[in-house]
Every structure is written in C-alpha cells, then in structure tokens.
Amino acid sequence: MAVARQVAARLPRLNREALRQGLRARGIHVSNRRLGTVLQRLRAERDLH
Numbered sequence: 366m367a368v369a370r371q372v373a374a375r376l377p378r379l380n381r382e383a384l385r386q387g388l389r390a391r392g393i394h395v396s397n398r399r400l401g402t403v404l405q406r407l408r409a410e411r412d413l414h
Contacts, residue, residue: 368393369403370410379407 372387373379384407385400395403 366403366406369407373407373411379404379411 368391369384369388372384372391376383376387381400381404384404385395388395388400
C-alpha cells in the first residue's frame with residue numbers, strides 16, 4: 366500500500382489505468398481484482414482527509 370500511496374500522490378486524477386501504469390513503472394504488476402481493492406482503499410483514505 367505504501368508504494369500505491371506514493372504513486373497515487375503523484376497522479377493528477379486517481380483512476381485504475383493511471384494507478385496500474387504507475388505501479389508497473391515501479392516494477393509492480395497486480396491483478397485487476399487486487400488493483401480494484403487497492404483503488405478502493407486509496408479513495409477511502411482520500412475521502413477521510
């Protein structure tokens with residue numbers, strides 16, 4: 366999650382494809398299902414702040 370947070374912080378808009386590309390650029394490949402879960406958690410954290 367820490368890497369996903371770093372990637373998300375640099376994105377102008379948090380969406381599935383942008384997050385996937387950012388993670389792949391760091392050598393992290395995730396399944397579509399896991400990516401969806403990470404995206405939901407990131408959005409929930411963002412909404413809390």
